[in-house]
Every structure is written in structure tokens, then in C-alpha cells.
Amino acid sequence: MSKADKYKEYFTDKFLMGPNSVRVLAEMLEKSPVDESLRILDLGCGKGLTSLFLARETKANQIFTADLWIGATENYEQFKKWDVDNIVIPIHSDANDLPFANEFFDVVVSIDSFHYFANQNGFFEEKILPLVKKGGKVIIAMPGLKKEIHGCEPELILEWLNGEESEYEFYHSREWWHSVLRENKEYKIVEESDLDCFDIAWQDWFDSNHPYAVRDAEYFQKGVNKYLSLIGFVIEKSL
Numbered sequence: 001m002s003k004a005d006k007y008k009e010y011f012t013d014k015f016l017m018g019p020n021s022v023r024v025l026a027e028m029l030e031k032s033p034v035d036e037s038l039r040i041l042d043l044g045c046g047k048g049l050t051s052l053f054l055a056r057e058t059k060a061n062q063i064f065t066a067d068l069w070i071g072a073t074e075n076y077e078q079f080k081k082w083d084v085d086n087i088v089i090p091i092h093s094d095a096n097d098l099p100f101a102n103e104f105f106d107v108v109v110s111i112d113s114f115h116y117f118a119n120q121n122g123f124f125e126e127k128i129l130p131l132v133k134k135g136g137k138v139i140i141a142m143p144g145l146k147k148e149i150h151g152c153e154p155e156l157i158l159e160w161l162n163g164e165e166s167e168y169e170f171y172h173s174r175e176w177w178h179s180v181l182r183e184n185k186e187y188k189i190v191e192e193s194d195l196d197c198f199d200i201a202w203q204d205w206f207d208s209n210h211p212y213a214v215r216d217a218e219y220f221q222k223g224v225n226k227y228l229s230l231i232g233f234v235i236e237k238s239l
């Protein structure tokens, strides 16, 4: 059984909010293991599935979770049920204004959320990087495009992204994200890839039958998947 499969009972509309974040995080941690007792920030943690995975599958001794749409109390109640509330600390916060000290975290993880707040030049350096210790790392994965389509969109993907809650401005290619992350001597992108778990992560989401998942599945059947990817980056902060 894969590490992600151990969490199958939670792959439901109660916890999933998009392509399965547990599958995505499991693949990212295979590429870039977190093996020591570290302090982690799970940024944009949603309903806390990735925080549960980090608590059980890494040696982290403190995991702060920060999310905007989901309240700290809701996540705290769930962390107690999962018996991880001794190490997972839920915070309700906007990534634009995170309430943490500089160089507080060994690792920042952001799964299926970075695209909502970090899609502009300078955001990463100004808002995220300062929170990471020298020598620490940032693990990012999110849905995106195989190639930039902005300005020359095929109608199908435009229709999908401009649904009830428009996601048009958040979906970009790996090359686009690479340039927006703006590597410099303070930090390097040490790993970047299109993730292998694309099919299964989206299929888990469709199987949840969440109303948004039903709509996404319809558009996948029509062919939007051929424009899409799951994009992963690992960034290391220099010593």
C-alpha cells in the first residue's frame, strides 16, 4: 500500500477541495524528503488533510497550518479527532499577512493553494521566503497548465476556468511560475516537475462527488485535461 492509500477513508467531499492533496504531497515528499524533527508551515492547508499526512508521515515536531477559507476552530476540532492536535497548530490567516517571525520555519509546504495568492512577481520573496530558515526549503505543488494559454485560450478551457468562481488568473504553466518565483542568490529552485499522480489525484476528486468535482469531471470528459498539469517546485534558501 502506498503512503497516500493509508488515508483513503478521508478521500471524500468532507475533506477534499480539489485534486487529491495527499497524493500530491506524498509524491513531493518522495522527491524531497522531510526526515528530521522540524518546524513546518502547511500554507493554505484547507481542511487539514496534508497536515495530518505531515504529522504522521514525517518526523516534524511542530506543524503550523494557515488557511483563509477554513477557520482555525473547524480544523482544531478535526485535529483533535485525528489525535494530532499536540503537534498541529491551526491558524486562520491570509498568506498576504502571515503572523510568524522571520526564519521561524525549517520547511514551508503549500499544496493546491499557492496559485491563489502567489501569482505575482515579488510575492514569494517578500511574503514567504523571509519566514524560512537559512538552509530551509519550500515545497509547492498546484494545478496549472502544460503551456501558457493566456491571450490565446482554447474556448473549452476558458469556459471551464471562467465558471461560477473564476479561476482564470490562477492557472499558469511551469515556465510561467518559474519566472514569477524569480530565483536569485538567496534561493534556488532545486526541483521542478509535472507530477505523475495527475490522473489518480484528479480521479479521487471526481469520485468524491463534490458538486465542483462533478463539474470538473464533465470538463475532463470534454478534454480540458489535455491542457492541464500538476506542477511541483522545491526551493532551497541559501545558507
Ligand SMILES: C[S@@+](CC[C@H](N)C(=O)[O-])C[C@H]1O[C@@H](n2cnc3c(N)ncnc32)[C@H](O)[C@@H]1O
Residues within 6 Å of the ligand: 015, 016, 017, 018, 020, 021, 043, 044, 045, 046, 047, 049, 050, 066, 067, 068, 069, 070, 093, 094, 095, 096, 111, 112, 113, 114, 116, 117
Ligand atoms: C483548493 S483549496 C486546497 C486546500 C488544501 N491545500 C487541499 O489541497 O486540500 C485552496 C486553499 O487555498 C487557501 N487560500 C486561498 N487564498 C489564500 C490566502 N490568501 N491565504 C491563505 N490561504 C489561502 C484556501 O483557504 C483554500 O483552503
